[in-house]
Amino acid sequence: MKKLITLLIVFSIFSIPNIVKAEEIENNAKSALLINTDTNKIIYEKNKDEKLKIASLTKMALQIIVLEEIENKNLKWTDIVTVSKNASDMGGSQIYLSENEKMSVYDLMRGVSIASANDASVALSEYIEGTEEKMTERMNKLVKKLGLKNTHFKNVTGLDEEGEYSTAYDLSVIARELLKHKEILKFSSMYEGYLRENTPNKFWLVNTNKLIRLYSGTDGLKTGHTDEAGYTAALSAKKNNMRMLVILLGEESIDSRTKDAVKLFNYGFTNYKVKCIKKKDKPIKTKNVKNMNKSKIKIYLKDDAKLLLNKSDRSKFKEKIKINKLDNLHKDKKVGKYTIYSNNKEVGSFDLIIKVDYYKLKLIDIILNNIKRIILGKV
Numbered sequence: 001m002k003k004l005i006t007l008l009i010v011f012s013i014f015s016i017p018n019i020v021k022a023e024e025i026e027n028n029a030k031s032a033l034l035i036n037t038d039t040n041k042i043i044y045e046k047n048k049d050e051k052l053k054i055a056s057l058t059k060m061a062l063q064i065i066v067l068e069e070i071e072n073k074n075l076k077w078t079d080i081v082t083v084s085k086n087a088s089d090m091g092g093s094q095i096y097l098s099e100n101e102k103m104s105v106y107d108l109m110r111g112v113s114i115a116s117a118n119d120a121s122v123a124l125s126e127y128i129e130g131t132e133e134k135m136t137e138r139m140n141k142l143v144k145k146l147g148l149k150n151t152h153f154k155n156v157t158g159l160d161e162e163g164e165y166s167t168a169y170d171l172s173v174i175a176r177e178l179l180k181h182k183e184i185l186k187f188s189s190m191y192e193g194y195l196r197e198n199t200p201n202k203f204w205l206v207n208t209n210k211l212i213r214l215y216s217g218t219d220g221l222k223t224g225h226t227d228e229a230g231y232t233a234a235l236s237a238k239k240n241n242m243r244m245l246v247i248l249l250g251e252e253s254i255d256s257r258t259k260d261a262v263k264l265f266n267y268g269f270t271n272y273k274v275k276c277i278k279k280k281d282k283p284i285k286t287k288n289v290k291n292m293n294k295s296k297i298k299i300y301l302k303d304d305a306k307l308l309l310n311k312s313d314r315s316k317f318k319e320k321i322k323i324n325k326l327d328n329l330h331k332d333k334k335v336g337k338y339t340i341y342s343n344n345k346e347v348g349s350f351d352l353i354i355k356v357d358y359y360k361l362k363l364i365d366i367i368l369n370n371i372k373r374i375i376l377g378k379v
Helices: 001-010 053-071 105-115 119-130 132-145 166-179 182-189 254-271 363-375
Strands: 031-036 043-046 080-083 102-104 193-195 203-206 218-224 230-239 242-251 273-279 287-288 297-300 305-309 320-324 334-342 345-353
Touching: 031 166, 031 287, 043 166, 043 254, 053 105, 053 132, 053 166, 053 218, 053 230, 080 105, 080 119, 080 218, 102 105, 105 119, 105 182, 105 203, 105 320, 119 132, 166 182, 166 218, 166 230, 166 242, 166 305, 182 218, 182 297, 230 254, 242 273, 254 273, 287 320, 287 345, 305 334, 305 345
Parallel strands: none
Antiparallel strands: 031 043, 031 242, 080 102, 193 203, 218 230, 230 242, 273 305, 287 297, 297 345, 320 334, 334 345
Protein backbone atom coordinates (compact mmCIF):
# COMPACT_ATOMS: atom_id res chain seq x y z
CA MET A 1 0.00 0.00 0.00
CA LYS A 2 2.85 2.40 0.86
CA LYS A 3 4.44 1.78 -2.57
CA LEU A 4 1.11 2.51 -4.24
CA ILE A 5 0.68 5.77 -2.34
CA THR A 6 4.20 6.87 -3.32
CA LEU A 7 3.54 6.03 -6.98
CA LEU A 8 0.28 8.00 -6.92
CA ILE A 9 2.08 11.00 -5.44
CA VAL A 10 4.71 10.89 -8.18
CA PHE A 11 2.21 10.48 -11.01
CA SER A 12 -0.10 13.17 -9.63
CA ILE A 13 2.67 15.79 -9.90
CA PHE A 14 4.39 14.39 -12.96
CA SER A 15 4.07 17.71 -14.74
CA ILE A 16 3.94 21.33 -13.62
CA PRO A 17 2.49 23.96 -15.98
CA ASN A 18 4.96 26.50 -17.37
CA ILE A 19 2.93 29.34 -15.85
CA VAL A 20 4.14 28.42 -12.35
CA LYS A 21 6.99 30.66 -11.17
CA ALA A 22 9.87 29.20 -9.18
CA GLU A 23 9.03 31.25 -6.09
CA GLU A 24 5.47 29.91 -6.20
CA ILE A 25 6.51 26.25 -5.89
CA GLU A 26 5.19 24.99 -2.58
CA ASN A 27 7.12 22.41 -0.59
CA ASN A 28 7.21 21.06 2.95
CA ALA A 29 10.98 21.23 3.45
CA LYS A 30 12.56 23.52 6.01
CA SER A 31 15.21 24.29 3.41
CA ALA A 32 15.33 23.51 -0.31
CA LEU A 33 17.41 24.21 -3.40
CA LEU A 34 17.15 23.45 -7.11
CA ILE A 35 20.33 24.05 -9.10
CA ASN A 36 21.50 23.29 -12.62
CA THR A 37 24.94 21.70 -12.29
CA ASP A 38 25.96 22.42 -15.91
CA THR A 39 25.99 26.15 -15.16
CA ASN A 40 25.82 26.16 -11.33
CA LYS A 41 22.81 28.47 -11.58
CA ILE A 42 20.27 28.34 -8.75
CA ILE A 43 16.72 28.05 -10.06
CA TYR A 44 14.85 27.79 -6.76
CA GLU A 45 15.86 28.40 -3.17
CA LYS A 46 14.18 28.31 0.23
CA ASN A 47 16.20 29.12 3.36
CA LYS A 48 19.29 27.89 1.51
CA ASP A 49 21.71 29.22 4.17
CA GLU A 50 19.87 28.01 7.26
CA LYS A 51 22.00 25.71 9.40
CA LEU A 52 20.21 22.40 9.96
CA LYS A 53 20.98 18.80 10.82
CA ILE A 54 21.45 16.78 7.64
CA ALA A 55 21.44 13.09 8.67
CA SER A 56 23.19 10.77 6.18
CA LEU A 57 23.96 13.54 3.66
CA THR A 58 27.11 13.77 5.80
CA LYS A 59 28.28 10.62 4.02
CA MET A 60 28.76 12.53 0.73
CA ALA A 61 31.98 14.00 2.19
CA LEU A 62 33.14 10.49 3.10
CA GLN A 63 32.33 9.27 -0.42
CA ILE A 64 34.44 12.06 -1.93
CA ILE A 65 37.41 11.02 0.19
CA VAL A 66 37.02 7.33 -0.69
CA LEU A 67 36.93 8.17 -4.40
CA GLU A 68 39.93 10.50 -4.09
CA GLU A 69 41.87 7.69 -2.41
CA ILE A 70 40.95 5.33 -5.26
CA GLU A 71 41.90 7.85 -7.94
CA ASN A 72 45.22 8.62 -6.20
CA LYS A 73 45.93 4.87 -6.01
CA ASN A 74 46.16 4.91 -2.22
CA LEU A 75 43.22 2.52 -2.08
CA LYS A 76 41.92 -0.32 -4.24
CA TRP A 77 38.37 -1.56 -4.64
CA THR A 78 39.69 -5.05 -3.99
CA ASP A 79 41.32 -4.15 -0.65
CA ILE A 80 39.92 -6.26 2.17
CA VAL A 81 38.79 -4.51 5.36
CA THR A 82 38.59 -6.32 8.69
CA VAL A 83 35.61 -4.95 10.59
CA SER A 84 36.20 -3.63 14.11
CA LYS A 85 33.85 -4.04 17.08
CA ASN A 86 33.28 -0.28 16.97
CA ALA A 87 32.06 -0.45 13.36
CA SER A 88 29.93 -3.54 13.95
CA ASP A 89 28.21 -1.89 16.94
CA MET A 90 26.90 1.07 14.89
CA GLY A 91 23.14 1.49 14.98
CA GLY A 92 20.72 2.99 12.48
CA SER A 93 20.94 1.99 8.82
CA GLN A 94 23.40 -0.86 8.47
CA ILE A 95 24.46 -3.93 6.53
CA TYR A 96 24.89 -5.88 9.79
CA LEU A 97 28.64 -6.25 9.76
CA SER A 98 30.04 -8.51 12.46
CA GLU A 99 33.29 -8.02 14.36
CA ASN A 100 36.30 -9.40 12.43
CA GLU A 101 34.19 -9.90 9.28
CA LYS A 102 36.18 -9.24 6.12
CA MET A 103 34.66 -7.23 3.28
CA SER A 104 36.09 -5.47 0.22
CA VAL A 105 36.26 -1.69 -0.09
CA TYR A 106 33.98 -2.02 -3.12
CA ASP A 107 31.24 -3.82 -1.18
CA LEU A 108 31.53 -1.44 1.76
CA MET A 109 31.15 1.49 -0.65
CA ARG A 110 28.02 -0.18 -2.03
CA GLY A 111 26.74 -0.44 1.51
CA VAL A 112 27.33 3.27 2.10
CA SER A 113 25.95 4.42 -1.26
CA ILE A 114 22.93 2.15 -1.64
CA ALA A 115 21.86 1.31 1.92
CA SER A 116 23.39 4.36 3.67
CA ALA A 117 25.02 1.92 6.08
CA ASN A 118 26.54 3.43 9.20
CA ASP A 119 28.61 0.35 10.00
CA ALA A 120 30.12 0.35 6.50
CA SER A 121 30.89 4.09 6.81
CA VAL A 122 32.81 3.57 10.04
CA ALA A 123 34.62 0.49 8.69
CA LEU A 124 35.84 2.46 5.64
CA SER A 125 36.82 5.42 7.82
CA GLU A 126 38.89 3.26 10.15
CA TYR A 127 40.59 1.51 7.24
CA ILE A 128 41.57 4.78 5.53
CA GLU A 129 42.32 7.07 8.49
CA GLY A 130 42.67 4.73 11.47
CA THR A 131 39.71 6.07 13.45
CA GLU A 132 36.31 7.61 12.82
CA GLU A 133 37.50 10.75 14.60
CA LYS A 134 40.42 11.23 12.20
CA MET A 135 38.14 10.72 9.21
CA THR A 136 35.73 13.31 10.63
CA GLU A 137 38.64 15.75 10.90
CA ARG A 138 39.54 15.07 7.27
CA MET A 139 35.93 15.63 6.19
CA ASN A 140 35.92 19.00 7.98
CA LYS A 141 39.18 19.93 6.23
CA LEU A 142 37.59 18.97 2.91
CA VAL A 143 34.64 21.34 3.33
CA LYS A 144 36.96 24.17 4.39
CA LYS A 145 38.99 23.55 1.24
CA LEU A 146 35.75 23.88 -0.73
CA GLY A 147 35.28 27.31 0.89
CA LEU A 148 32.28 26.30 2.99
CA LYS A 149 31.75 28.11 6.30
CA ASN A 150 28.34 26.77 7.32
CA THR A 151 29.14 23.07 7.59
CA HIS A 152 30.59 21.07 10.46
CA PHE A 153 30.71 17.33 10.95
CA LYS A 154 30.85 15.52 14.30
CA ASN A 155 30.91 11.98 12.91
CA VAL A 156 31.04 10.15 9.56
CA THR A 157 27.46 8.82 9.65
CA GLY A 158 25.23 11.84 10.19
CA LEU A 159 23.71 10.37 13.35
CA ASP A 160 22.32 13.16 15.53
CA GLU A 161 25.03 14.87 17.53
CA GLU A 162 25.26 18.37 18.96
CA GLY A 163 27.31 20.68 16.76
CA GLU A 164 26.77 18.87 13.45
CA TYR A 165 25.12 21.02 10.78
CA SER A 166 25.12 22.18 7.19
CA THR A 167 22.95 24.16 4.78
CA ALA A 168 21.18 23.40 1.52
CA TYR A 169 23.66 25.61 -0.34
CA ASP A 170 26.75 24.04 1.24
CA LEU A 171 25.38 20.58 0.50
CA SER A 172 24.89 21.56 -3.13
CA VAL A 173 28.60 22.42 -3.30
CA ILE A 174 29.54 19.09 -1.67
CA ALA A 175 27.20 17.22 -4.03
CA ARG A 176 28.67 18.96 -7.08
CA GLU A 177 32.16 18.07 -5.88
CA LEU A 178 31.05 14.45 -5.49
CA LEU A 179 29.62 14.45 -9.02
CA LYS A 180 33.07 15.38 -10.37
CA HIS A 181 34.03 11.82 -9.46
CA LYS A 182 32.05 10.09 -12.20
CA GLU A 183 32.36 6.68 -10.58
CA ILE A 184 29.95 7.71 -7.81
CA LEU A 185 27.04 7.31 -10.25
CA LYS A 186 27.91 3.65 -10.69
CA PHE A 187 27.06 3.22 -7.01
CA SER A 188 24.30 5.77 -6.46
CA SER A 189 22.28 4.68 -9.52
CA MET A 190 22.09 1.03 -8.41
CA TYR A 191 18.59 0.27 -7.17
CA GLU A 192 19.40 -3.09 -5.62
CA GLY A 193 22.10 -5.70 -5.22
CA TYR A 194 23.42 -8.31 -2.82
CA LEU A 195 26.24 -8.61 -0.31
CA ARG A 196 27.70 -11.95 0.83
CA GLU A 197 25.81 -13.39 -2.16
CA ASN A 198 27.23 -16.91 -2.03
CA THR A 199 27.05 -17.30 1.73
CA PRO A 200 24.32 -18.19 4.26
CA ASN A 201 24.34 -14.48 5.29
CA LYS A 202 23.23 -13.16 1.89
CA PHE A 203 22.03 -9.55 2.34
CA TRP A 204 19.73 -7.64 0.00
CA LEU A 205 20.75 -4.07 -0.66
CA VAL A 206 17.94 -1.76 -1.77
CA ASN A 207 18.49 1.92 -2.53
CA THR A 208 17.13 4.37 0.04
CA ASN A 209 16.61 6.77 -2.89
CA LYS A 210 13.27 5.59 -4.29
CA LEU A 211 13.41 8.11 -7.14
CA ILE A 212 15.95 5.83 -8.85
CA ARG A 213 12.91 3.79 -9.89
CA LEU A 214 10.17 6.39 -9.74
CA TYR A 215 11.63 9.33 -11.70
CA SER A 216 13.28 8.92 -15.10
CA GLY A 217 16.84 10.23 -15.24
CA THR A 218 17.55 10.00 -11.50
CA ASP A 219 21.01 8.61 -10.81
CA GLY A 220 21.88 9.76 -7.29
CA LEU A 221 22.94 10.88 -4.87
CA LYS A 222 22.04 10.46 -1.17
CA THR A 223 19.11 10.39 1.22
CA GLY A 224 18.98 10.53 4.99
CA HIS A 225 16.79 10.44 8.07
CA THR A 226 17.14 10.92 11.81
CA ASP A 227 14.66 12.06 14.45
CA GLU A 228 16.22 15.52 14.70
CA ALA A 229 17.04 16.06 11.01
CA GLY A 230 13.81 14.68 9.61
CA TYR A 231 13.99 13.36 6.05
CA THR A 232 16.77 14.80 3.90
CA ALA A 233 17.99 14.34 0.34
CA ALA A 234 20.59 15.39 -2.22
CA LEU A 235 19.15 14.13 -5.52
CA SER A 236 20.51 14.36 -9.05
CA ALA A 237 18.77 13.65 -12.34
CA LYS A 238 19.84 14.06 -15.95
CA LYS A 239 17.55 14.58 -18.96
CA ASN A 240 18.15 16.06 -22.40
CA ASN A 241 21.88 16.35 -21.67
CA MET A 242 21.13 18.59 -18.67
CA ARG A 243 21.63 17.78 -14.98
CA MET A 244 19.54 19.13 -12.12
CA LEU A 245 20.34 18.82 -8.42
CA VAL A 246 17.74 19.03 -5.65
CA ILE A 247 18.58 19.51 -1.96
CA LEU A 248 15.83 19.00 0.64
CA LEU A 249 16.25 19.33 4.41
CA GLY A 250 13.78 18.86 7.24
CA GLU A 251 11.04 17.01 5.35
CA GLU A 252 8.29 15.40 7.46
CA SER A 253 8.12 12.04 5.65
CA ILE A 254 9.46 9.98 2.76
CA ASP A 255 6.31 10.79 0.80
CA SER A 256 6.66 14.56 1.26
CA ARG A 257 10.35 14.33 0.34
CA THR A 258 9.49 12.36 -2.81
CA LYS A 259 6.67 14.71 -3.76
CA ASP A 260 8.77 17.85 -3.32
CA ALA A 261 11.76 16.41 -5.19
CA VAL A 262 9.65 15.45 -8.20
CA LYS A 263 7.94 18.83 -8.16
CA LEU A 264 11.27 20.67 -8.26
CA PHE A 265 12.79 18.37 -10.89
CA ASN A 266 9.73 18.79 -13.09
CA TYR A 267 9.90 22.55 -12.81
CA GLY A 268 13.57 22.60 -13.80
CA PHE A 269 13.32 20.19 -16.72
CA THR A 270 10.02 21.63 -17.99
CA ASN A 271 11.07 25.26 -18.02
CA TYR A 272 14.79 25.35 -18.72
CA LYS A 273 17.41 24.38 -21.28
CA VAL A 274 21.19 24.58 -21.38
CA LYS A 275 22.81 26.22 -24.39
CA CYS A 276 26.50 25.68 -25.12
CA ILE A 277 27.89 28.90 -26.65
CA LYS A 278 31.52 27.79 -27.01
CA LYS A 279 33.36 24.51 -26.42
CA LYS A 280 36.56 24.27 -24.41
CA ASP A 281 38.33 21.87 -26.77
CA LYS A 282 39.13 24.44 -29.50
CA PRO A 283 41.25 27.61 -29.09
CA ILE A 284 39.06 30.63 -28.52
CA LYS A 285 41.88 32.95 -29.56
CA THR A 286 45.44 32.70 -30.88
CA LYS A 287 48.01 35.43 -30.20
CA ASN A 288 51.20 35.89 -32.21
CA VAL A 289 54.22 36.51 -29.97
CA LYS A 290 57.90 37.14 -30.39
CA ASN A 291 60.92 35.93 -28.48
CA MET A 292 59.05 33.11 -26.74
CA ASN A 293 59.43 29.32 -26.94
CA LYS A 294 56.43 29.22 -29.30
CA SER A 295 55.41 31.75 -31.94
CA LYS A 296 51.69 31.48 -31.17
CA ILE A 297 49.91 31.33 -27.85
CA LYS A 298 46.66 29.36 -28.00
CA ILE A 299 44.02 30.39 -25.49
CA TYR A 300 41.19 28.09 -24.40
CA LEU A 301 38.12 28.16 -22.23
CA LYS A 302 38.69 26.38 -18.91
CA ASP A 303 35.17 24.90 -19.19
CA ASP A 304 32.51 24.88 -21.88
CA ALA A 305 30.70 28.22 -21.96
CA LYS A 306 27.14 27.16 -21.11
CA LEU A 307 24.10 29.26 -20.28
CA LEU A 308 20.94 28.21 -18.47
CA LEU A 309 18.00 29.67 -20.40
CA ASN A 310 14.26 29.59 -20.17
CA LYS A 311 12.96 27.38 -22.98
CA SER A 312 11.09 30.35 -24.43
CA ASP A 313 14.27 32.47 -24.56
CA ARG A 314 15.25 33.47 -28.12
CA SER A 315 17.92 35.98 -27.17
CA LYS A 316 20.92 36.76 -29.35
CA PHE A 317 24.28 36.93 -27.64
CA LYS A 318 27.41 39.01 -27.98
CA GLU A 319 30.83 38.03 -26.68
CA LYS A 320 33.82 39.87 -25.28
CA ILE A 321 37.29 38.39 -24.83
CA LYS A 322 39.70 40.06 -22.40
CA ILE A 323 43.30 38.77 -22.35
CA ASN A 324 45.73 39.62 -19.55
CA LYS A 325 49.37 40.53 -20.19
CA LEU A 326 51.04 37.43 -21.61
CA ASP A 327 54.46 36.80 -20.10
CA ASN A 328 55.90 33.62 -18.62
CA LEU A 329 52.87 31.35 -18.48
CA HIS A 330 52.34 27.95 -16.92
CA LYS A 331 49.93 25.27 -18.06
CA ASP A 332 46.35 25.83 -16.80
CA LYS A 333 47.14 29.38 -15.70
CA LYS A 334 44.21 31.79 -15.95
CA VAL A 335 44.97 34.37 -18.65
CA GLY A 336 41.70 36.22 -19.13
CA LYS A 337 37.91 36.21 -19.28
CA TYR A 338 35.30 35.30 -21.87
CA THR A 339 32.07 37.19 -21.21
CA ILE A 340 28.67 36.76 -22.86
CA TYR A 341 26.10 39.55 -23.10
CA SER A 342 22.42 39.67 -23.96
CA ASN A 343 20.76 43.06 -24.48
CA ASN A 344 23.92 44.70 -23.12
CA LYS A 345 23.59 42.73 -19.87
CA GLU A 346 26.22 40.22 -18.75
CA VAL A 347 24.72 36.71 -18.65
CA GLY A 348 27.85 34.60 -18.29
CA SER A 349 31.57 34.90 -17.55
CA PHE A 350 34.16 32.16 -18.01
CA ASP A 351 37.88 31.78 -17.28
CA LEU A 352 40.41 31.53 -20.10
CA ILE A 353 43.52 29.38 -19.73
CA ILE A 354 46.53 28.07 -21.64
CA LYS A 355 47.24 24.35 -21.97
CA VAL A 356 51.03 24.34 -22.30
CA ASP A 357 53.94 26.30 -20.77
CA TYR A 358 55.06 29.47 -22.49
CA TYR A 359 58.21 31.36 -21.50
CA LYS A 360 60.51 34.12 -22.75
CA LEU A 361 63.64 32.98 -24.55
CA LYS A 362 67.10 33.89 -23.34
CA LEU A 363 69.09 36.34 -25.47
CA ILE A 364 71.35 33.60 -26.87
CA ASP A 365 68.29 31.57 -27.94
CA ILE A 366 66.81 34.63 -29.67
CA ILE A 367 70.08 35.20 -31.60
CA LEU A 368 70.29 31.53 -32.65
CA ASN A 369 66.65 31.57 -33.79
CA ASN A 370 67.26 34.68 -35.91
CA ILE A 371 70.35 33.08 -37.52
CA LYS A 372 68.28 29.98 -38.27
CA ARG A 373 65.56 32.08 -39.90
CA ILE A 374 68.14 33.88 -42.08
CA ILE A 375 69.66 30.59 -43.21
CA LEU A 376 66.17 29.20 -44.06
CA GLY A 377 65.26 32.41 -45.87
CA LYS A 378 62.37 33.22 -43.59
CA VAL A 379 63.39 36.79 -42.91
